[in-house]
Amino acid sequence: MGKIPFHVSVAACAAALLPSIGQAASDADVEALRAELARVKAEYAERLAKLEAQIDQLQPNPGVGTTAAVDQAAVAAPPAEPEAAPAPQAARSASTFNPAISLILAGNYSNLSNSPEDYAIQGFVPAGDEIGPGERGFNLGETELTIAASIDPYFMGSMTVAITPENEIEIEEAYFRTLALGEGFTVKGGQFFSSLGYLNEIHGHAWDFVDQPLVYQAFFGGQMAVQGLQLKWIAPLDFLVELGVESGNGDYFPGTRQDQNGLNGVIAYGHVGGDLGDSIAWRAGVSYIDLDAEGREFEDRNAAGDDVLNAFSGSSETWVVDAELKWTAQGDPRRQYVKLQGEYMQRKEDGDLSYTDAVSSLDGGYSSDQSGWYVQGVYQFLPRWRLGARYDSLDSGNTKIGLVQDGLLTAGDFPLLLPGSPTRTSLTLDWSPSEFSRLRAQYAWDDASAGPADDQFFLQYIYALGAHGAHKF
Amino acid sequence: MIRRLMTTCAALLLCAALPAQAQLRILATTSDWGALATELGGDKVDVYTATTALQDVHQVNAKPSLVARARTADLVVANGAELEIGWLPVLLQESANPKIRPGSPGFFEATSAVRLMDVPTSVDRSMGDIHSQGNPHIQLDPRNIAAVAQALTKRLASIDAANAAYYHARGADFQARWTAAMARWDALGAPLRGARVVVIHKDQAYLSRWLGLQQVAAIEPKPGVPPSAGHLAELVTKLSASPPRMILRNAYNDPKAPEWLSKRIKAPVVTLPFSVGGTPGAKDLFGLFDDTLDRLLAAAR
Numbered sequence: 001m002g003k004i005p006f007h008v009s010v011a012a013c014a015a016a017l018l019p020s021i022g023q024a025a026s027d028a029d030v031e032a033l034r035a036e037l038a039r040v041k042a043e044y045a046e047r048l049a050k051l052e053a054q055i056d057q058l059q060p061n062p063g064v065g066t067t068a069a070v071d072q073a074a075v076a077a078p079p080a081e082p083e084a085a086p087a088p089q090a091a092r093s094a095s096t097f098n099p100a101i102s103l104i105l106a107g108n109y110s111n112l113s114n115s116p117e118d119y120a121i122q123g124f125v126p127a128g129d130e131i132g133p134g135e136r137g138f139n140l141g142e143t144e145l146t147i148a149a150s151i152d153p154y155f156m157g158s159m160t161v162a163i164t165p166e167n168e169i170e171i172e173e174a175y176f177r178t179l180a181l182g183e184g185f186t187v188k189g190g191q192f193f194s195s196l197g198y199l200n201e202i203h204g205h206a207w208d209f210v211d212q213p214l215v216y217q218a219f220f221g222g223q224m225a226v227q228g229l230q231l232k233w234i235a236p237l238d239f240l241v242e243l244g245v246e247s248g249n250g251d252y253f254p255g256t257r258q259d260q261n262g263l264n265g266v267i268a269y270g271h272v273g274g275d276l277g278d279s280i281a282w283r284a285g286v287s288y289i290d291l292d293a294e295g296r297e298f299e300d301r302n303a304a305g306d307d308v309l310n311a312f313s314g315s316s317e318t319w320v321v322d323a324e325l326k327w328t329a330q331g332d333p334r335r336q337y338v339k340l341q342g343e344y345m346q347r348k349e350d351g352d353l354s355y356t357d358a359v360s361s362l363d364g365g366y367s368s369d370q371s372g373w374y375v376q377g378v379y380q381f382l383p384r385w386r387l388g389a390r391y392d393s394l395d396s397g398n399t400k401i402g403l404v405q406d407g408l409l410t411a412g413d414f415p416l417l418l419p420g421s422p423t424r425t426s427l428t429l430d431w432s433p434s435e436f437s438r439l440r441a442q443y444a445w446d447d448a449s450a451g452p453a454d455d456q457f458f459l460q461y462i463y464a465l466g467a468h469g470a471h472k473f
Numbered sequence: 474m475i476r477r478l479m480t481t482c483a484a485l486l487l488c489a490a491l492p493a494q495a496q497l498r499i500l501a502t503t504s505d506w507g508a509l510a511t512e513l514g515g516d517k518v519d520v521y522t523a524t525t526a527l528q529d530v531h532q533v534n535a536k537p538s539l540v541a542r543a544r545t546a547d548l549v550v551a552n553g554a555e556l557e558i559g560w561l562p563v564l565l566q567e568s569a570n571p572k573i574r575p576g577s578p579g580f581f582e583a584t585s586a587v588r589l590m591d592v593p594t595s596v597d598r599s600m601g602d603i604h605s606q607g608n609p610h611i612q613l614d615p616r617n618i619a620a621v622a623q624a625l626t627k628r629l630a631s632i633d634a635a636n637a638a639y640y641h642a643r644g645a646d647f648q649a650r651w652t653a654a655m656a657r658w659d660a661l662g663a664p665l666r667g668a669r670v671v672v673i674h675k676d677q678a679y680l681s682r683w684l685g686l687q688q689v690a691a692i693e694p695k696p697g698v699p700p701s702a703g704h705l706a707e708l709v710t711k712l713s714a715s716p717p718r719m720i721l722r723n724a725y726n727d728p729k730a731p732e733w734l735s736k737r738i739k740a741p742v743v744t745l746p747f748s749v750g751g752t753p754g755a756k757d758l759f760g761l762f763d764d765t766l767d768r769l770l771a772a773a774r
Contacts (some may be wrong), residue, residue: 156566180571184544204652234569236545240537273537276526326534330527383699383727434697435559436598468555470563473536 033082058442060444099149104205106141108460110134114451121214121448122420123396125312126298127221128255132444133211134458140165144172144205146467154180160203172203172225186236194224195232195244196269196287198322202472208339208378209428210442210458214392215345215372218422219318224268224289239274240283254316254349254365255291265291267292269320273322273473278330283473287320293351303412306357310414312366314351320344326473335383342375355413362409364402371395376426384432392424394448415450422448436464497633500539500546500573502557503530504749505612506583506621508758510550512647513626516634521546524599526751527725530556531602531697535563543568546579548632550625553582554589554609561611571671578632584609586624591680602697612748613680613764617758622647637749654759665773669706669717671734676747680721680765689717698732712738719743719772723752743772 080439102146112133119132142165148158156179160172175190191200200223201217212222228248233243250264258264267290273283324341346369353366372394380386399417403409411418425449430440440460447453501507507522516519521542524530530552543549543564551557565573565580569602572579589607596605608704610618630637654671662769666685668689674693690712692744693703716738722731724746746755754764 032738065695134691177566179574181569182571184569186569209491231568234540234567236539237544238538240541271537274541275538281534281538283537326536328528335529335532368665385545432597463660471534471559472563473534473541 012224017376032110040182060243067459071308076207084279097149099147102464102466102469103145104144104146104427105141105463105465106205106461107139108134108458109138109209110136111457112136114449118451119449119454121138121218121394121422122450123399123422124218124394124420125254127218127294130222131217133454133458134170138201139416141462142204144203148467149180152180171452184236185230186232188230189228191225191227192230194226194246194267194289194377195230196224196267196270196289196340197320197345198285199343199416200224204470205462208376208386208388209390209426210440211388211444212374213343213374214394214422214424215343215374217256218348218370218372218394220343224252224267226264227251231426240272242271244269248291250291254289254293254296254347256293256296258292258294262351265289272298272335273338280321280325280327281473282325284323285321287318287322289316289318289331291316293349295354298416300414300416302357302414303410307414308355308357310356311354312349312351313354314349314366316347316349318345321363335380337380339378340376342373344373346371353401355409360401364404364406366401366410368399370399371397378428386428386430386432388422388426388428388430390428392422392426392448394420394422396420396422403405414445418450420448424448425448435469438462478630478662484572488735498545498547499628500542500548501550502561502734503552503612504551504751505618505758505761506550507687508749509583509618509622509625509762512758513622513640513643515639515643516627517633518629518641526746526748526755529725533557533560534731535560535567540567543573544570546570546573548579548581548628549573550581550583552609552611553584554606554611555604556584556609578628581625581628583621583625584611584619587611590682591675601693601695603695608675608678610676611679613677613765614683615651615658617679618758619648619651619655622651625714654762658762658766661770665769668719668773669715671712671717671720671731671740673722673731676723677745686770690733691746694721699727701754705730705734708734711768712740714739718768721745723747741772743768745769 028110110133111317114429116132116135120126121131142162144162146158146160148156150156155176157176159174159314162170162172164170171191172191173190177188178186181187195201199207199212205332205390211217216222226246226248230244230245230246232242232244246267247263247265249257255264267287269287271283271285273281275281292315294313296313297309300308302308320343322341322343324339327338329336334376349366349368351366352363354361372392374390374392376390377386378386378388391432397420401411401414401417404411404414424444426442426444428440428442430438432438438461440458440462442460444456444460445453446456497514497517497520499510499514499520501510501520501522503524504522504526507520510518510520515729523539523542524533527622546568549565551561551731565575569579576578589609589611593600593603593605594608596603612623622644626640629640633640648722649700669687669689670681671692672681672688672689674691674696677686677688680686690708692700692705692708694700717740720731720740720742722728722737722742722744724744728742728744731742744752745768749755749757749761752764754767755761
């Protein structure tokens with residue numbers, strides 16, 4: 001009621017008291033600033049008064065809210081609980097605006113029957129160094145630090161860095177995201193895990209197995225982190241319909257950065273999801289990734305056993321289909337659940353493949369049509385215990401290498417690209433003493449390399465410190 | 474390919490442009506606040522409840538259907554005090570709906586209307602699953618319901634100003650019926666005062682305070698930490714000499730540990746609805762307290 005007059009009068013007083021700055025030179029800006037200052041002062045005075053009133057209101061009401069006062073409270077008729085919310089009890093200090101920080105500690109013990117040096121996914125161009133089961137013996141995993149907060153009413157920011165056991169700091173994600181676009185739109189920019197498929201966005205500590213499915217390793221080198229922008233839209237419907245496009249510099253497998261100012265390629269995806277009754281939640285999606293590569297290099301060993309460097313230039317188109325389903329025993333207090341998921345990917349590449357050994361450098365055509373999929377299920381059979389199984393299967397297709405077709409080289413000069421149909425079967429058992437810790441054992445029979453199958457056994461720990469993690473679907 | 478996707482986008486955008494529903498769309502995180510929103514909003518609101526009484530609200534996932542509901546919500550009625558910390562922030566973020574951002578009029582927290590019990594002076598995860606802002610399970614003290622109802626009525630009236638008079642009238646009607654019911658419950662509950670009870674964890678703190686129950690032990694050694702065999706054995710030793718009147722268990726709690734203890738210390742287990750929908754009798758907020766008292770009194774007899 002008296003709010004506006006009070007406001008105005010204080011503003012007027014403050015304005016009057018301000019020393020005049022010589023000839024005002026009709027400076028509207030100065031006037032505006034003065035008015036603003038006065039308004040802010042008035043607002044603070046008002047707020048202070050309100051807070052004082054609240055404190056007064058709270059003081060003579062010690063009974064309610066303490067366990068010691070059970071008796072009074074029980075006898076009392078409904079006490080006059082302060083209707084205005086009591087001021088939050090958190091300490092107001094310089095640290096109030098500190099971002100949420102969380103730290104993941106992880107590590108494992110690996111027992112591998114084959115040397116990881118020889119690991120390759122037969123028939124597929126190596127997609128970086130994060131493929132394969134990792135090193136033998138005890139390994140420190142990636143120590144992952146996430147810092148995130150709202151920036152202002154319009155943006156939030158988040159950074160996740162991984163400190164690798166090699167003492168390198170690797171940016172996993174560092175992005176801003178809009179908060180206030182409305183109408184279901186968000187824009188994200190910087191470096192972020194692409195929303196393609198299902199697993200791509202999920203950080204390592206939240207995986208249900210020690211490692212990524214083979215198809216993710218072969219097609220995206222584990223996970224695709226886009227450097228660029230994402231636009232996402234959610235439809236105003238009672239079930240989930242989410243559409244998004246992403247584009248950036250293309251410097252992520254299967255693309256490469258290019259010597260151009262424009263964007264390289266596009267990633268587009270759509271997801272739908274909903275519930276089937278009270279117990280089942282599902283989601284499914286389709287993603288399309290179109291990227292260009294320019295001199296995407298990989299090392300191989302030619303028929304003579306010499307190291308060679310190959311490079312692909314051309315276009316790469318990938319389709320991903322994903323589906324997830326989670327069943328939770330509603331009435332079952334032991335919180336049993338089953339989570340099933342599967343993804344299928346297909347990739348076509350078309351362009352040139354160059355071959356460089358110690359003496360010569362050759363160039364020819366290249367085309368491939370490759371596919372792969374995995375299905376996995378995780379069953380929580382007791383509150384803290386989960387069992388999981390996963391099957392991976394890839395088909396390298398028949399890659400056409402111009403240099404081989406022209407008879408300049410033999411297929412044996414590209415041993416990594418010899419046709420293959422890698423498979424892997426994994427079983428896992430994990431125990432989570434609390435929401436913040438997980439211990440896992442995993443066995444995998446990995447027949448991805450050209451040689452004999454690899455028996456892999458892992459023991460892993462994952463601990464989460466700090467800010468509470470998110471229960472993503 | 475891209476063109477086809479664009480066409481789909483455009484088609485869906487057209488759907489978005491369809492006239493919004495006239496009712497105020499409310500997303501309530503628990504069945505209790507969903508029931509309260511329905512009581513206060515009547516036919517002016519469309520309430521969707523994210524969880525059921527048989528779920529542990531702390532353990533919920535930000536599943537696709539919830540993201541979709543949050544996208545179109547005009548108001549989120551949450552419990553607050555970190556009860557939904559694992560999934561509500563994700564939901565609010567994924568939904569891209571600025572109306573329901575914390576701090577906006579479209580975001581309401583029930584705990585903001587009451588004084589919380591058990592506010593820890595220091596927090597550390599070694600203490601178990603504790604909430605730094607205090608005990609969030611406020612719904613089992615009817616006085617808290619009255620306070621939340623008052624705050625929620627105000628909020629409804631301010632968001633949907635066109636129907637403010639309607640909300641105030643419904644609010645006043647609810648408060649009148651609630652006050653009468655509370656008088657009845659207070660009288661009914663009088664014989665329970667001082668009754669010694671064993672609880673599972675801190676969920677019953679507000680109920681105990683209201684009815685004057687005396688919590689003599691907790692089955693969980695620390696909140697959220699399941700009891701070990703050793704801890705249960707200790708409880709048997711401790712409680713055998715003077716057994717409590719009853720062991721309280723919420724509908725969503727695992728019955729095993731309380732029943733095991735019950736056999737050894739000769740005290741009955743009482744299954745309480747805990748939230749609207751937790752038992753067949755707890756159909757709405759009135760039923761929640763009627764049924765809770767019925768069950769307590771039956772066990773105390």
